[in-house]
Amino acid sequence: MTHDAFQTIIGLEVHVQLQTQTKLFCRCSTAFGAPPNTQTCPVCIGMPGALPVMNGKAYQLALRTAVALHCEIPRFTKWDRKQYYYPDLPKGYQISQFDLPMSQNGHLAISDPSGVFEPKKVGIIRAHLEDDAGKSMHDEAASKADSRIDLNRTGTPLLEIVSEPDMRSAAEARAYLSELKLLLMYLDVSDCNMQEGSLRVDANINLHLETSHGKVATPIVEVKNMNSFRAVERALSYEAGRQFELWEERHIQLGGPGGHKTTRGWDDEVQVTRPQREKEESSDYRYFPDPDLVPVITETDHVEEVRRNLDELPAAIRKRLESKYKITSYDTDVIVNQGRDFVDFYVTVAESCGDGKRASNWLQQDVLRTLKEAELSIEEFPVSADSLGDLLNRVSAGDLDNSRAKDVFSRMFNEQESVEEAMSALGIVKVDTSALESLCRELVTANPKVVADVQEGKSQAIGALIGQARKQNSNANPAEVKRICLKIIASL
Amino acid sequence: MSLIESTAAQLHRQLTSGNVTSVEVTQSFLDHIQQHDEHYSAFISLNVEAALAQAEDIDRRRASGKPVGALGGLPVAVKDVICTKGQTTTCGSKMLRDFVPPYDATVVCKLKQADGVLLGKTNMDEFAMGSSTENSAFGVTHNPWDRTCVPGGSSGGAAACVAARMAPLSVGTDTGGSIRQPAAFCGVTGMKPTYGRVSRFGLVAFASSLDQIGPIAQTAEDAALLLQALAGHDPNDSTSSSKPVPDFLRAINQPLVGLKIGVIREHFGEGLDDEVAAAVREAVHTYQALGATVSDISLPHNQYAIATYYVIAPSEASSNLARYDGVHYGFRANEAEILETLKQERDTATATNQEATGKELDSELIRMYQRTRSEGFGSEVQRRIMLGVYALSEGYASKYYLKALKVRRLIRQDFDKAFEKVDLIVGPTSPTPAYPIGDKIADPLSMYLGDLYTVSANLAGIAGISIPCGFSKTGLPIGLQLQAPAFEEERLLQAAHMFQQQTDWHTKRPSLKN
Amino acid sequence: MSLSRKEIEKVSHLARLQLSDPELDAMTAQLANVVEYMETLSGLNTDDVEPLAHASDISNVLADDILKPSLSREEALANAPKRDAECYRVPAVLGD
Numbered sequence A: 001m002t003h004d005a006f007q008t009i010i011g012l013e014v015h016v017q018l019q020t021q022t023k024l025f026c027r028c029s030t031a032f033g034a035p036p037n038t039q040t041c042p043v044c045i046g047m048p049g050a051l052p053v054m055n056g057k058a059y060q061l062a063l064r065t066a067v068a069l070h071c072e073i074p075r076f077t078k079w080d081r082k083q084y085y086y087p088d089l090p091k092g093y094q095i096s097q098f099d100l101p102m103s104q105n106g107h108l109a110i111s112d113p114s115g116v117f118e119p120k121k122v123g124i125i126r127a128h129l130e131d132d133a134g135k136s137m138h139d140e141a142a143s144k145a146d147s148r149i150d151l152n153r154t155g156t157p158l159l160e161i162v163s164e165p166d167m168r169s170a171a172e173a174r175a176y177l178s179e180l181k182l183l184l185m186y187l188d189v190s191d192c193n194m195q196e197g198s199l200r201v202d203a204n205i206n207l208h209l210e211t212s213h214g215k216v217a218t219p220i221v222e223v224k225n226m227n228s229f230r231a232v233e234r235a236l237s238y239e240a241g242r243q244f245e246l247w248e249e250r251h252i253q254l255g256g257p258g259g260h261k262t263t264r265g266w267d268d269e270v271q272v273t274r275p276q277r278e279k280e281e282s283s284d285y286r287y288f289p290d291p292d293l294v295p296v297i298t299e300t301d302h303v304e305e306v307r308r309n310l311d312e313l314p315a316a317i318r319k320r321l322e323s324k325y326k327i328t329s330y331d332t333d334v335i336v337n338q339g340r341d342f343v344d345f346y347v348t349v350a351e352s353c354g355d356g357k358r359a360s361n362w363l364q365q366d367v368l369r370t371l372k373e374a375e376l377s378i379e380e381f382p383v384s385a386d387s388l389g390d391l392l393n394r395v396s397a398g399d400l401d402n403s404r405a406k407d408v409f410s411r412m413f414n415e416q417e418s419v420e421e422a423m424s425a426l427g428i429v430k431v432d433t434s435a436l437e438s439l440c441r442e443l444v445t446a447n448p449k450v451v452a453d454v455q456e457g458k459s460q461a462i463g464a465l466i467g468q469a470r471k472q473n474s475n476a477n478p479a480e481v482k483r484i485c486l487k488i489i490a491s492l
Numbered sequence B: 001m002s003l004i005e006s007t008a009a010q011l012h013r014q015l016t017s018g019n020v021t022s023v024e025v026t027q028s029f030l031d032h033i034q035q036h037d038e039h040y041s042a043f044i045s046l047n048v049e050a051a052l053a054q055a056e057d058i059d060r061r062r063a064s065g066k067p068v069g070a071l072g073g074l075p076v077a078v079k080d081v082i083c084t085k086g087q088t089t090t091c092g093s094k095m096l097r098d099f100v101p102p103y104d105a106t107v108v109c110k111l112k113q114a115d116g117v118l119l120g121k122t123n124m125d126e127f128a129m130g131s132s133t134e135n136s137a138f139g140v141t142h143n144p145w146d147r148t149c150v151p152g153g154s155s156g157g158a159a160a161c162v163a164a165r166m167a168p169l170s171v172g173t174d175t176g177g178s179i180r181q182p183a184a185f186c187g188v189t190g191m192k193p194t195y196g197r198v199s200r201f202g203l204v205a206f207a208s209s210l211d212q213i214g215p216i217a218q219t220a221e222d223a224a225l226l227l228q229a230l231a232g233h234d235p236n237d238s239t240s241s242s243k244p245v246p247d248f249l250r251a252i253n254q255p256l257v258g259l260k261i262g263v264i265r266e267h268f269g270e271g272l273d274d275e276v277a278a279a280v281r282e283a284v285h286t287y288q289a290l291g292a293t294v295s296d297i298s299l300p301h302n303q304y305a306i307a308t309y310y311v312i313a314p315s316e317a318s319s320n321l322a323r324y325d326g327v328h329y330g331f332r333a334n335e336a337e338i339l340e341t342l343k344q345e346r347d348t349a350t351a352t353n354q355e356a357t358g359k360e361l362d363s364e365l366i367r368m369y370q371r372t373r374s375e376g377f378g379s380e381v382q383r384r385i386m387l388g389v390y391a392l393s394e395g396y397a398s399k400y401y402l403k404a405l406k407v408r409r410l411i412r413q414d415f416d417k418a419f420e421k422v423d424l425i426v427g428p429t430s431p432t433p434a435y436p437i438g439d440k441i442a443d444p445l446s447m448y449l450g451d452l453y454t455v456s457a458n459l460a461g462i463a464g465i466s467i468p469c470g471f472s473k474t475g476l477p478i479g480l481q482l483q484a485p486a487f488e489e490e491r492l493l494q495a496a497h498m499f500q501q502q503t504d505w506h507t508k509r510p511s512l513k514n
Numbered sequence C: 001m002s003l004s005r006k007e008i009e010k011v012s013h014l015a016r017l018q019l020s021d022p023e024l025d026a027m028t029a030q031l032a033n034v035v036e037y038m039e040t041l042s043g044l045n046t047d048d049v050e051p052l053a054h055a056s057d058i059s060n061v062l063a064d065d066i067l068k069p070s071l072s073r074e075e076a077l078a079n080a081p082k083r084d085a086e087c088y089r090v091p092a093v094l095g096d
């Protein structure tokens, strides 16, 4: 929401489940959806005597992400205990990072091709590695007010990515999340499935207002329970509006009386935020270094090696596609958002047909539509990038027109035929130029009314000739027919 | 000599030569325990059937010429703070009275692999917090030399069972002196190895950065035999060292030539019992007679060791014991009673207008946590949890916890400097011999001050051993503490063995009274 | 500065211990005594001293991401004070 009267200030905390086989501190599976309490061991249950050992893969995935987010990687990092009581937290503490996180001071660039906001860099305060809690489920079936605890998720590696409060609208927040998700997918560090909780978002939001007494800020609200990016956008728009109304009504300032931070949950059904009960003594976690774990020391050489080995990331790919294939930022966005395999497919098609724009149009319309209808991913797509390039190359050369090309494409997909096979099955052969010229002459001679109309400036009348040409020879390229007929009429 | 009177090394030779069977040895110790332990409470539980089955299996293998592990069928007692699969591991607490671990601690796996026969689990101060084994939910352990006295703690049962000849070998744990001090009180040999030398996996944590498992036995040679079986790297313990483990038994017979020992000036100050001081001085003379040179050394920050220890250990403990909340294992307070109490409180609150009192009522869940922990933990454990929570809480963490970590470094640096000059530091293990049961129970601080000579080895992570060096007039044993740099257990065992070759304090045994 | 009973009450809540009034009094007295002894640390200048959280100097202990068997559900729940066929059970978790 943009509003002249105030400025919205948003910071996001994103928790990402890292794609490891096993948990952060034990070797139980992290697979989603197993029956309750079948993926636990003494370590993740927090049984007396059990000790944690850090998963090296989780650390590497976290490091790769932090480097991609342009974070500084301190040489020394350690893990701390964050202590609170909750039944889904069997040790009585979460193993997290407090004063010396594994990475800090990074950024993520966001932009909006449709120009809703100016491109900007959102600061990353820190990204740190911690373990997840289990799940408490309220037992509604039983008459007794019990909760049931499933510890399968306990100990799953999470990367917590904390942004600076750099976003100024719900749209920017959504763009940040989309860009972050895309980056994580390109890095292959998380499946980012929000439904399964692989990516969770909490937002901190307040307003800055100009008043006759100078600048003031409204109390910060942490918004939780947002289960999709759309929900984030709506919740933040709603919350900005709510805070403004509340300000108008009661003038409560950040830090002033009643101006402490509060937590609200998004109700997606009713589309409002509601106050949430806060965990007790949330302010006194009594952090201290976990004596069961040892520090991790990461030398600069290793960080540089990780940086060198990063595959090309979305921002760079967008830049490359725009400059090399002369397509718009909107087009590159659509292509890059489909993932790395789709980008590779596009590049092959564009190279092979020599026309980036045509390749982009075909991929965005025909290919994406076909994939969607057939519920296929690009890796499963039966038409190879080379053969599609071949087809588009023939369109560029004038061997067939766009609409015939779509028929060919459709056969290539449905019958798994090559370009040649599909064309011959459809009886498409290139019409010889001299044959086409004589056909056009016949038509011009036979249609004096059309000729007169064209000469009077009604150039669209030429369509009638094209139609007749196609009736006589279905392979006649409409663009060619039009060009030749106009040339003949002009020479009359 | 009867089997139970023999040292582990003697029994080992007899077992290896086939003169006795492991079943015979195991049975004699079990008989002795069953005959006497009701008066001493050294054990919390016994594994009679499992032990005999294990012994039988070892005998069978030996008879058929198959390989037998390094402990060769010797019985071993294990402190009840170390997890044993399928057998209760109580930590001396009501909280874990019925806790049956689904896994074995690494040291238990190693003992089994070495063919040590697991006799049973020994009594201890609850969660290893205490220096007298009076804080056990399963009764006080009595000192075999004088039943009215404490055996020391927290590994009181582990030391008492060796002194009382109920086990030839015993596994204890030491967080601030919990092996060495009871070894001194009971007149046996007990070693705290270097931090990281023995895996902590399966040791129920008291203070993770200080806890270490170690051997208790009659002699240094026996301790070497047991340590050999316990020591070594464990991938399941991140703090476990990958330094190679030397052959302790081979090393022990090589006397130390040109040994330089240091005596800590500060250890002979206020609070040290005269008889203890005299016995320790005499022991120093023994070393001199054996060719060692003695010099005075200073550990200037030793005076802060108790304060440092009693900030760090409770801080870690308060966190380690947070998991005992009645949800996933262990004791849970009676829920019906909790509900009933809450209902009454709610009624009263409504009647007296809740807003006026300003107090919000606890949820049933919070009350369940509170009742479970208040009923499940004994008073010393509750005291230390409180102390630790306080030391880590907002506003106090930098004053207490962080400050203590800094002093901890100074204490370590003192040792580093001292060990540039000397090979070993020698002194008393405890300021006094064993004291009467009940003497210090009401005054926690006086109990804590008894750990004056032992806690700094845990803070610095170095190795220490206590060996018998005399008796008080009343017939209570006195312990001599030797301390060596990290990973110099070999040197400690050699020095202790030299001393025991020259003296006979370690051969004295109490006569048990029924 | 000595420990007040109010602080002890706050700490007991953080520690999830429920102490009766006499217990709170006794605890306050005993801990005040101990905390006063801790104060000896304040007399020592440690401005240039790095904290030592751990005596060992081990670092970078990282395990391979390879599955090992978990406990069976029966083994996992065997010690639970209250459970059903699948889960641990506790008095209702309120709030979210």
Ligand SMILES: [Zn+2]
Pocket: A023, A026, A027, A028, A039, A040, A041, A042, A043, A044, A045, A155
């Ligand atoms: Zn696990």
